[in-house]
Amino acid sequence: MNAVARRVWRFFCSVRLALILILVLTGLSVLGALIMQVPPEVKADPADYQWWLNNPARERFGLWAGPLHRLWLFDVFHSPWFLGAGLLLVVNIVVCTLNRWPSVWRSVTQLRVTLPPQLYETGSNRVQLSSPRLSPEQVEAAVQRVLRRHRYRVLRENHPEAIFVAGDKNRHFRLGTYLVHLSIVLFIAAYIIGSTYGFRLNALMVPEGSVREVGQDTGLSLKVLSFVDEYWPEGPPKDYRSEVVLYEAGQEVRRATIRVNHPLRYNGIRFYQAFYGPAVVMEVHDSDDRLVFNDAVALGWVSGKEPFQRPLGLFNLPGSDPGSDTEVYVVGPTSGYADPLLKAGQVRLELYRTGSRTPLAVKTVSQGQPEPLLGYTFTFVREKQFSGFQVSKDPGNLLIWISSGLFVLGMSLVFYFPHRQLWARCWRGERGKTEVVLRTISSRSYAVTSELEGLASELSQALGQGKEA
Amino acid sequence: MAKMEPFMFMAALISLGVSAVFYLWYATRMRRLARQGVVAGGEAAPGETLQAWEPGRFATMMAILGLVFLTLSMTFRWVATGHGPFSNMYEYSQAWSWGIVAALLYFQRRYRFKVLGALVVPVAVFFLLYAYSLPSRALPLVPALQQSLLLTIHVAVAMIAYGTFAIAFGTAVLYLFQRRDRVSWLPSSGLLDDLGYRAIIVGFPLMTLTIVLGALWADIAWGRYWGWDPKETASLVAWLIYGGYLHARLVAGWRGTRSSILLLVGFAAVLFTYFGNYFLGGLHSYA
Numbered sequence: 001m002n003a004v005a006r007r008v009w010r011f012f013c014s015v016r017l018a019l020i021l022i023l024v025l026t027g028l029s030v031l032g033a034l035i036m037q038v039p040p041e042v043k044a045d046p047a048d049y050q051w052w053l054n055n056p057a058r059e060r061f062g063l064w065a066g067p068l069h070r071l072w073l074f075d076v077f078h079s080p081w082f083l084g085a086g087l088l089l090v091v092n093i094v095v096c097t098l099n100r101w102p103s104v105w106r107s108v109t110q111l112r113v114t115l116p117p118q119l120y121e122t123g124s125n126r127v128q129l130s131s132p133r134l135s136p137e138q139v140e141a142a143v144q145r146v147l148r149r150h151r152y153r154v155l156r157e158n159h160p161e162a163i164f165v166a167g168d169k170n171r172h173f174r175l176g177t178y179l180v181h182l183s184i185v186l187f188i189a190a191y192i193i194g195s196t197y198g199f200r201l202n203a204l205m206v207p208e209g210s211v212r213e214v215g216q217d218t219g220l221s222l223k224v225l226s227f228v229d230e231y232w233p234e235g236p237p238k239d240y241r242s243e244v245v246l247y248e249a250g251q252e253v254r255r256a257t258i259r260v261n262h263p264l265r266y267n268g269i270r271f272y273q274a275f276y277g278p279a280v281v282m283e284v285h286d287s288d289d290r291l292v293f294n295d296a297v298a299l300g301w302v303s304g305k306e307p308f309q310r311p312l313g314l315f316n317l318p319g320s321d322p323g324s325d326t327e328v329y330v331v332g333p334t335s336g337y338a339d340p341l342l343k344a345g346q347v348r349l350e351l352y353r354t355g356s357r358t359p360l361a362v363k364t365v366s367q368g369q370p371e372p373l374l375g376y377t378f379t380f381v382r383e384k385q386f387s388g389f390q391v392s393k394d395p396g397n398l399l400i401w402i403s404s405g406l407f408v409l410g411m412s413l414v415f416y417f418p419h420r421q422l423w424a425r426c427w428r429g430e431r432g433k434t435e436v437v438l439r440t441i442s443s444r445s446y447a448v449t450s451e452l453e454g455l456a457s458e459l460s461q462a463l464g465q466g467k468e469a
Numbered sequence: 470m471a472k473m474e475p476f477m478f479m480a481a482l483i484s485l486g487v488s489a490v491f492y493l494w495y496a497t498r499m500r501r502l503a504r505q506g507v508v509a510g511g512e513a514a515p516g517e518t519l520q521a522w523e524p525g526r527f528a529t530m531m532a533i534l535g536l537v538f539l540t541l542s543m544t545f546r547w548v549a550t551g552h553g554p555f556s557n558m559y560e561y562s563q564a565w566s567w568g569i570v571a572a573l574l575y576f577q578r579r580y581r582f583k584v585l586g587a588l589v590v591p592v593a594v595f596f597l598l599y600a601y602s603l604p605s606r607a608l609p610l611v612p613a614l615q616q617s618l619l620l621t622i623h624v625a626v627a628m629i630a631y632g633t634f635a636i637a638f639g640t641a642v643l644y645l646f647q648r649r650d651r652v653s654w655l656p657s658s659g660l661l662d663d664l665g666y667r668a669i670i671v672g673f674p675l676m677t678l679t680i681v682l683g684a685l686w687a688d689i690a691w692g693r694y695w696g697w698d699p700k701e702t703a704s705l706v707a708w709l710i711y712g713g714y715l716h717a718r719l720v721a722g723w724r725g726t727r728s729s730i731l732l733l734v735g736f737a738a739v740l741f742t743y744f745g746n747y748f749l750g751g752l753h754s755y756a
Contacts, residue, residue, distance in 0.1 A: 015721035022713045026738075029706045033699040033745065077697045096720070191695075200693070232609040239612055260612035261690050272692040273612075390692040400694055404681040408674060415670040446663030 012095035021089040025082065032076035035068065036060060041202050043075055090188060097181045108174055111421065113157040113166045115439065120425050125440040125449060127456040130433045131463040136163050136426040139434045142462040143424045146455055152422065162427035170417040179410030186403035194396030204271075207279035207296030207386040211247070214391055218269060221247045227276055227387040240273050242387040258389070268393055275388035278311050278332055280347055281381040285370075292376070293317060298386035299332050308334050310342070316354075317376070325354045326374070347380050349373065420451060436463075474545040475605070478563070481538035482597045484531050485570065489594050491528035492586035496654075498524060499584060503654035525583045532570055532590060539567045550607045553621030555628075556614055557607075558746075562600035564624065565743070568632025569593040572668070576636055580664055582656045588639040619686040627679040633672030634711075634739050640665040641732035648726050662724055665732055673711050680704055703745045707738035 011017065036057070042048045057065040057074060072079030120126070131139055140163045144154050152167035199216045206212045206224040214220040225243040232238045241259035245252055246266055256264045264271040277300055284293035299311035310331050317326040329350040333342035342348055345367045351360045351374055363378075365371045370379045422440050429435040438456050442448040543563060546554040554560045573589050614620055644661040646652055655661070683701070684694040695701065714731040717723035723731075 015716055018716055019713050019721075022709045026706045026709050029702045029709075032697060033702040033706075037697065100720075234608060236609055236611050238609065239615075261616045263689065263692065270692060272690075274692075392692045394693075397688070397694070401685070404684070408677055408681065411674050411677065415674065446659040447667075449659070 009095065009099070012092050013099040015096070018089065018092050018096065021085050021092060024085045025089065028076050028079070028082050028085070031073060032082075035073050035076070037076065038074045039202075043078075086188075090185065093181050093184060097178060101178075104174055104177070107419070107421075108171045111153075111155055111166050111168050111171075113155050113423075114159075114164045114425075115423050115441070119439060119441065120423075120437045123439070123441075125442065125452055127438045127452060128435065129438075129456065129460050129463060130429065130435045132433050134434055134463060136428055136434050139426045139436050139463065140165060140424075142459060143426065143436065143438075146458045146462060147422065149458075150455065152420070162425045165424040165426070166422070167424075168419070168421045170419050173413040173417040174419045176410040176413030176417075179406050180414070183403040183406035183410060186399060186406070190396035190399035190403060192396070193399065194394040198392065198394040198396065200393075201389075201391040203274070203300060204389040204391050205277075205298035205300040205386050206242075206244075206389070207281075207298050208384045210279075210296045210386075214269075216391075216393075218393075219249050220266070220269065222271065222389070223247065224387050227385045229276060229385075240276060240387075242273060242389075244271070246271075258387075268395065270392055272390040272392070273387065274390045277386055277388065278335075279313070279384045279386040280330055280332065281384060282315070282328075282330065283379040283381055284317060284328075285377040285379075287375045289377075296384050296386070297330050298388075299330060300386060300388060303331060304334075308337065308339065308341075310334050310339070326360070327352045327354050328378075349378055418447070420448070422452070422455065474542050474549065477538050477542035477545060478597075478601075478605075481535045481542055481566075482594070482601065484535035484538055485566070485590060485594050485597060488528050488531035488535055488586070489590040491524045491531060492583065492590050495525040495528055496584050496587040499654040503652075528586055528590075529574070529577065529583065532574060532586065535593075536567065536570045536574065539563065539570070543567065546607065552610060552615075552617050553625065554607075555620055555624030556610055557603075559600045559603040559605050560607075561624065561628065561743070562596045562603070564628040565631050565635075566593040566596040566600070568628040568630075569596070569635045570632075571629070572632035572636045572671075576664060576668065579667075580656070580660065582660075584655060585636070585639050585643065585664075588642060589635055592635050592639075613690045616686060616690065619682060619689075623679060623682045623686060626675050626682065630672045630675035630679055631739055631743070633668045633675070634707075634736055637665045637668035637672065637732045638736035640668065641729035641736075644729045645726065648729075658725065662728070665729065666718060669711055669714060669732070673708075673715060676704070676708055676711065680708060700742065700745055703738070703742040707735060707742050710735040710738050 038049065038052055038057075042052045053065055053069055053074075057069070061068055068074055072081065076082055134142070140156065143165050144156070147154050147165075147167040150169070152169045153171075154165060154167045156166075157164045201214070201216070204212060204214065204222065206222055208224050208227050211221050211223040214222060223245040225245065227240070227242045229240050230238040239259060241257050243257055244255070244264065246254040246256070246264065254264065254266055258264045258271055258273045260273050263273075277298065279296045279298045281296045282293060283291065286292050293315065295315070297313040297315050299313040301312045302309045303312045304310050310333065312329060312331050314327055314329045317328060319325050329352070331342070331348040331350065333339040333344055333346060342364060346364055348362065348364045349371075350362050352358070353360060361374045363371055363373050365378055365380050367380050367382065370377045372378075420440075421442075422438060424436060424438050426434060426436045436459070438452060438459070440448050440452050543554045543560075546560070550556075555564055569589060570593050573586055573593075577583055577585065610620075640661050643655060644658060644665065647655045647658045647661055650658050656664075680701075683704075687696065687698075687701075688694040710731065714728055714735060717731065718728050
C-alpha cells in the first residue's frame with residue numbers, strides 16, 4: 001500500500017507529467033480556437049443547443065457535427081478532457097511544490113560553510129588562485145570583501161587546515177516559486193467562486209423609456225431614459241451610451257451613464273453597455289377596449305437568412321386562464337435593403353399560443369393605424385431604440401487580480417533575483433603561498449559560471465596577481 | 470507632423486534593410502575568418518581592427534538608426550491620432566519590429582555577440598514590409614478600444630514580449646547549429662542556451678502582464694476577464710509553452726536541444742497568436 005502511495009506521489013511530482021498535461025491543454029486550446037464554439041447561453045438550454053447543433057453546426061461541419069458534439073469539441077473549455085487535464089495539472093503543481101519544499105527550505109535556511117573535501121579539488125565550476133604575499137586571513141578578508149560587494153551574505157569557519165567561507169544571496173526570493181504556484185491555485189479558486197456564486201446575463205434588453213427587471217434574486221430593475229449611438233465621419237462607431245436609473249425594490253438607488261469601458265457598479269453587480277437595436281412601442285386593447293399592453297418591445301433577435309435578416313422581438317399577452325397566454329412576435333423590416341415584405345414604418349405581427357409553433361394569426365401593421373387581430377386591437381405607436389446590457393456578478397473578481405499580482409511578483413523575484421551560493425577555502429600551500437579555491441555547485445549554468453568567473457577575476461585583482469588554474 | 474510619419478517609416482525600413490544586409494555580411498565574414506583561424510567563439514575575437522568588425526559595427530549603427538526612425542514614426546502617429554499607435558495590424562507590426570530591434574540591441578550589448586542580428590533583423594524587416602503592405606490609415610477607435618491607458622500598455626508590453634521571443638527564437642536556431650560546439654565563429658552553446666533563457670525570463674513575465682492587463686481590460690469592457698476568445702486562447706497556448714520551457718529547464722534540468730525545440734514551438738505559437746485574428750475571428754479581430 002505504502003509502495004503504491006509512493007508511486008502515485010512520484011507520478012504526480014514528475015515534471016514530465018506537467019509537460020504532457022500542458023501539451024494536452026495546448027492541443028485542446030488550439031482545437032477550441034479553430035473550431036466554432038457554442039455560446040454558453042445556448043449551451044445552457046438543451047433545446048437551444050439542439051437547434052444550434054442542427055443548424056449552424058450542421059451547416060459548417062455537415063456529418064462531422066455529431067462526432068464533434070460527442071467529443072465535446074463544440075465546448076472544449078468545459079469538456080471533461082480539458083477540465084480533467086486542468087485538474088490533474090493543479091494536483092501536479094501542488095504535489096510538485098510540496099515535494100520540493102523540504103530541499104528548498106533547507107537551502108533557504110541553512111548554508112553549510114564547508115563542502116565535502118573533493119569538491120574543492122575537482123569539478124568544472126571551480127577557480128583556484130594563489131598569492132605569494134598575503135596570509136590566508138588576508139586572502140579570506142579579500143574574498144569576503146568581493147562577496148559583500150556583490151551583496152552576498154557571508155559565513156566563515158576556522159579549521160586547523162584551512163579557513164572556510166560560504167556566501168549566498170537572494171535566498172528568500174527562492175520562495176517566489178511558492179508565491180507563483182500559490183497564486184495559480186488561488187486563481188482557480190477565484191474562478192470557481194465566481195462561477196458558483198456569481199451570475200452573468202448576456203442580454204438584458206431595455207428599450208428607451210422602459211424598465212426591465214434584472215432577476216437572479218437581485219431585486220434590481222433598470223430603466224433606460226435614453227440611448228445614444230454616435231459614429232465617426234469615416235463610419236465606425238464612436239460611442240454608445242445609455243442614461244439609466246437603477247431601482248432596488250422599487251426605490252431609485254442610482255442614476256448613471258453607462259458606456260463601453262465604463263460600466264455601472266452597484267453592490268458587486270455590474271452593468272455593461274453591450275449592444276443596441278431597434279424597438280417598437282406597441283399598444284394592445286382587448287375586445288372591451290381595455291388597455292392590456294403598453295410598452296416598448298426590443299427587437300433584439302434576428303429571423304431569416306441574409307440578406308433579409310429581420311429584427312425580431314416578442315411579448316406576452318396573458319390569457320384568462322393559465323396556459324392560454326398569447327405570444328406576440330414583432331418583426332421589423334430589414335435595415336439597409338429594400339425589404340420586399342415590409343416597408344419602413346411597418347412591422348409584422350405573428351401570434352402564437354404559448355408553446356405552439358403554428359401561428360394563430362399573422363398581420364402586417366403600419367405605424368399609427370390600429371389593426372384588429374384575434375379579438376385584440378394592435379397599434380404600432382412609434383419606433384425607438386433599445387439598449388442591450390451584460391449584467392454580471394463575480395465575487396471571485398478581486399481574488400483574480402490579487403492572484404495575478406502575486407504571480408507576476410513571485411515570478412519577478414525568482415527570475416531577477418536568482419539564488420546564488422558560493423564556497424571558498426583558503427589555506428597555506430607549498431612554499432608559503434596562500435591558496436584559495438572558489439566553488440559553486442550549480443550544474444551546467446552559464447549564468448552561474450560567468451558569475452563565478454567575474455568574482456574570481458575581481459578577487460585576483462584584489463590579490464594583485466593573475467590567476468593560476 | 471503626421472506628414473512626416475510615412476517618411477520616418479520608410480527611413481526605418483531602409484535603415485533596417487541595410488542593417489540586415491550588413492549583419493549577414495558580418496556573419497559570412499566571421500565564418501571566413503574562422504576558417505582561416507583568425508576568430509573563435511564568436512564574441513571572443515581580439516583586436517577591434519579586424520576587418521570583420523567593420524560590417525558588424527555598421528550593422529549595429531544602422532539598427533540603432535532604424536530604431537530611432539521607428540520610434541519617431543510611432544511618436545508622430547501617436548501625436549496625430551491621440552492614442553498609442555497600437556490599434557490595427559499595421560501599427561502592431563511596426564511595434565513588433567520595434568520590440569525586436571530593441572531587444573536585439575539590448576541583448577547584443579549585454580552578451581557582446583552580433584551574429585544574432587543576421588537572423589533577427591530580417592524578421593524585423595519582414596514585419597515592417599508586412600506593415601507596408603497593409604493600409605496604414607489610422608481609423609478612429611471603436612468604443613471598446615477607447616481606453617487609452619490600457620490600450621497603450623497592453624499592446625506595448627505585448628510587443629516588447631514578442632520582441633524578446635524573437636530573440637529567443639534566433640538563439641534557439643543558432644543553438645541547433647552549435648549544439649556540439651563545432652562552429653568556431655559562433656558563441657559557445659552554453660552562452661546561446663543561456664541567452665535564450667535570459668530572453669524568456671524577460672519576455673515571459675511581460676507576456677503574463679499582457680494577459681493580466683488584457684483580462685483587466687476585458688473585465689472593464691466586456692464584463693468578463695476571460696472568455697476563451699480565440700486570441701485569448703492562442704496567447705494562453707503560447708504562454709503555456711514558454712511556462713513549460715521554464716519548468717523543463719529550472720526543475721527538470723532540460724538544456725540545449727530539447728529546450729531549444731520548445732523555444733521554436735513557442736515562437737510558432739506566438740506567430741499563430743499574432744496572425745490568429747485573420748482566421749480565428751472573435752473579439753480581437755480589429756485588423
